[in-house]
Amino acid sequence: MAQWIQMTQMLQRLPYETVSSLYPPNSFPIEVRHYIAEWIENQRWEDFSIENVELQSQAENLLDQAITILQTVALQNANVVERMKLMQMSRNMDLFRQQPLKFAVMVRDILRQERALVPRSNPAPSQSYQMRDLVNMQDVDHLVLKVLNLQEIRKSMHQVQEELNWERQNFESLQATFQQNGLDGKSEVQKLQAHIKQLEYNVQALTTKQTHLLKECVDSLGNCQTRFIDRLKDWVWDQRKAAIGFPFDDNLNPLQTWCEQLLGMNGNLRQELMLTGEMSSDLQERLSQLLQVLIQSSFIVDKQPPQVIKTQSKFSTTVRYLLGEKVAPGKPVMVKAQIINEMQARNLGSVPGDNVGELINNSAVLEHNLATKSTCANFRNMSIKKIKRADRKGSESVTEEKFALLFTAEITITGCDTPYRIQVISQPVVVIVHGSQDNNAVATIIWDCAFSERDRIPFVVPERVPWRMMYNTLNSKFTSEVGTQHNLDQYNQHFLAQKIFDKPDYADDFSNMMVSWAQFNKEVLPGRTFTFWQWFEGVMELTKKHLKSYWSEGLIFGFIGKQHLHLILKDRPNGTFLLRFSDSEIGGITIAYVSPSENGGQKIQNIQPFSKRDLEIRGLGDRIRDIEHITYLYPEYNKRDVFGKFYTVEPQLSTNTGYIPVSLQLRIGMDAPPPASNTAQGSSANFIMETMPSPQVGFPVEAASSGSNIVTAAEASPSGFSMQQFQSPFNSPEFPDEIIDPTGSSSGAIEPMPLDLDFFS
Incomplete structure (x- = not known):
């Protein structure tokens, strides 16, 4: 009864007329809503x-339960006045026994109106849709009532026409009788x-x-169907936006109910027109057009295929028909799939000509599921065997072709x-032939899903967008991909803008600056070998797999x-x-x-970045613990x-294996004993491999490695052991660390020290 508790807080602020109309005193007074709130x-x-x-x-059963519960509540009430009042209310509800559906619909509408009135401290993104759906469903209900009224008028017309035919026959018979018998029956005849x-x-x-109401009903049906199709487009639009992390309610059942009601109303109105004999009327033609549009629009892609598809790889997708329960029984409906290019997608009115690709397992039967009441065709093992590319323009790559x-x-x-004949196309997909193309293909999809218009010509996208739109997309994609509620902050936003625009000294607002597709994922960043998106995606992947908890708790500045x-x-x-x-x-995190x-001054050091591979070997928390120089x-x-x-708690290593146990521990360059050939000081990261005290001597120590850190096995001998050291291949340090003297001026840069390993007994 959570909704009623919230509603009671609203009632004192609502005018009496609103409350009275919400809970009709003669049919469903507010006391009924209050006393059986939990059951309702x-x-x-x-x-x-x-x-x-x-x-x-089912409605009759609910009505019986409501009356029984209300009577039980009345009998248990110690207040005689309240008891009598509740008993009278239960007797009033008996009036619904002739129309139990009217009772159920009334309660449904009351609950809907309550939900529209109850404030939400954290409104869901789909709340505006819920409000619109509420209004639209009420419009459908009004249309249903109009059609029922139309049917009643037809029945009344039939009865009156029958009576008229009978009286005309009586008139002719009466006139003949009077004339034959020479009687004066003028008054009766008149x-x-x-x-x-x-x-x-x-x-x-x-x-x-009837004529006026028929036209009104067809107009109302057209308006309701227009709103339905608009709402369905919103659903598809939200489905597209979900690819960049926007919230998406994929429940199609309310839309299916709405669709079925529209079909039912169309059928009822066509029947009424047939009974009036106006089969060739404009209204009949309009109903036929509405029917065709509804039947076509009800075919949608429920589960989109992956938007980056590698040839020779399996993938799945599902299409759904919202009017599945209305499909004529008999011959099964076979759904076929084919791949089309951008030009073919723009000309769906005609059957695609050239076959631009070969699909494996590209047919499925449209089947009805009684449990979910959905009718779907599931393509579970589809695959693109080959693809035919179009002629590319200028510097366009295969990962930009949709x-x-x-x-x-x-x-x-x-x-x-x-x-x-019904048809529907999926969201755009990019077809790749190698995993190395995946990152750039994803960038194409991100740009398409984020910045395309809802009713665009396939698959047109803008070449430039405002930075604020780009940032919202990056933030949404980052949080959804990582699985966190911790958003990028204003400092992160400003730095990302500085990076994509190559303006490290720009301090003003970037919001209205335009960022291009080339800046996003076409041109490499200055002084780098990768694009902005390739770099950002690497950070996102690292955070998702190894840093989610740290990021979510705000421990990473980012x-x-x-x-x-x-x-x-x-x-x-x-x-x-x-951090x-x-x-x-790409895909590194460092400690400054x-x-x-x-x-005697200060300097800011930047430790060599930790990659995904590094964090797989030793987690970030343990690495931070290892470094004694960092404290706060x-x-x-x-x-x-x-x-x-x-x-993590270091495991107690057994010494019964015949080997000298070892453990890994991180040391920054200045702490680890440098090789004899290198005496420079710096802040590169090193792994130290320590031998643990053991009674077993003379056995080889196992080799270990960490990302790009190379460790060789030590060769043991009765007199001791030796180890060959390798320099780390890391050769792309962060920006130079500045030494800050007490006056705050920069006095130079520190070169990072090469990575090395050593043993301590």
């Missing part, structure tokens, strides 16, 4: 509508003539009313004489520029550090920290307090 909210009311006569017995004229007037009046899957079927609807980094760390105590994503490598310089996470959090839960 535990029932399914959304399935009911006036036209669903098959649910009448009375009968007057009655006949009244009946003729009634028939004419009913005919006029295709789509076209699904077609021939379907017959119960009550319709002719079959209909995207930060050189100037900003020095600005916030320059006045901090030695040992203060922060930032590597600016020079404050340390004392040789001249910016601004002033003790690292043990915030990272302690990420520390």
Whole structure:
């Protein structure tokens, strides 16, 4: 009864007229809603509508339960006045026994109106759709009532016409009788003539009313169907946006109910037109057009295929027909799929000519699922065997070329004489032949899903978009891909803009600056070998797989520029550090920290970035624990307090294996004993492999490796062991670390020290 609790808080702010209209005193007073609130909210009311006569017995059952519960509540009430009042209300509800569906629909509408009134502290993104759907479904209900009224008028016309035919026959018989017998029956004849004229007037009046109401119903049906198709386009639009992380409610059942109601109303109105004999009227033609559009529009891609598809690889997709329960029984409906290019997608009115690709397992039967009440064709093992590329323009690459899957079927609807050819296309897909193309293909899809118009010509996209739109897309994609609620902040946003526009010194607002597709994923970043998207996607992948918890708890500063980094760390105590994503490598995270310089000032060091491979070997928490020089996470959090839960307990290694146990521990370059040939100081990361005390001596130590760190096996001998050292191949350091003297001026740069390994006994 959560909804009722929220509603009671609203009632005191609503005018009396609103409350009275919401809870009609003579049929469903507010007391009934209050005393059986929990029971009401535990029932399914959304399935009911006036036209669903098959649910009448279910509505009768709910009405009986409501009356019984209300009577039980009344008998248990110690207040005599309240008891009598509740008993009277239960007797009033007996009036619904002749129309139980009316009772169920009334409760359904009350709950809908309550949901529209109840405020939400955190409204869902689909709330506006829910409000629109509520209004639209009410319009459909009004249309249902109009059609019922139309049917009543027809029945009345039939009765009046029959009476008129009877009275005309009586008039002729009465005249003949009077003439044969020479009787004067003028008064009776006049009375009968007057009655006949009244009946003729009634028939004419009913005919006029019927004609007017028929047109009104067809107009209402057209409006309801237009809103339905618009809502269906919204669903498809949201489905497209889901690819970049926007929220998406994929439930199609309410739209299917709406669609079925529109089909039912169309059939009822066509029947009414047939009974009036106006088969060739404009209204009949309009109803036929509405029917054709509805049948075609009800065919949708429920589960989209992957938008980046590698040839020779399996993938799945599902199409759904919202009018599946209305498909005529008999011959099964076969859905066929083919791949089409952008030009063919723009000319769907004609059958595609050239076959641009070969699909494997490209047919499926449209099957009805009784449990879910959905009718779908599932393509479970589809594959693109080969693809035919179009002639590319200029510098366009294969990963920028967009295709789509076209699904077609021939379907017959119960009550319709002719079959209909239905078709629908998927969202655009990029076809690749090698995994190395995946990143660039994803960029094409991201740009398409984020910036294309809802009703665009396939598959037109803008060449440039405002930075604010780009940032919203990056933020949405990042949070959804990582699976976090922690968004990119304003500092991250500014640095990303500086990077994509190559304006490291720009301090103003980037919001209205235009970013191009070339800047996003065509041109490599200055001084780098990769594009902006390739770099951003690498950070996203690293965070998703290894840093999700750290990011979600706000322990990673993330995207930060050189100037900003020095600005916030320059006045901090030695040992203060922060975590930032590597600016020079794809998929790396580094530690920037404050340390004392040789001249008594301070310098900001940047440790060699940790890659995905590095973090697979030793987690970030343990690496932070290993580095003694860093003590406080910016601004002033003790690292043990915030990272302690990420520390792992080193396993107790058995010494009964015949080997000397070893353990890995991170040391930055200045802490590890350097090779004799290199005495430079720096902040590159090193792994130290320690031997553990053991009674077993003279056995070889196992080799270990960490990402690009190479470790050889030590050869043991009775007199000791030796180990050959290898220099790390890392050769792309972060931006140079500046040494900050007490005056704050820069005095040079520190070269990172090569990676090396050593043993400690």
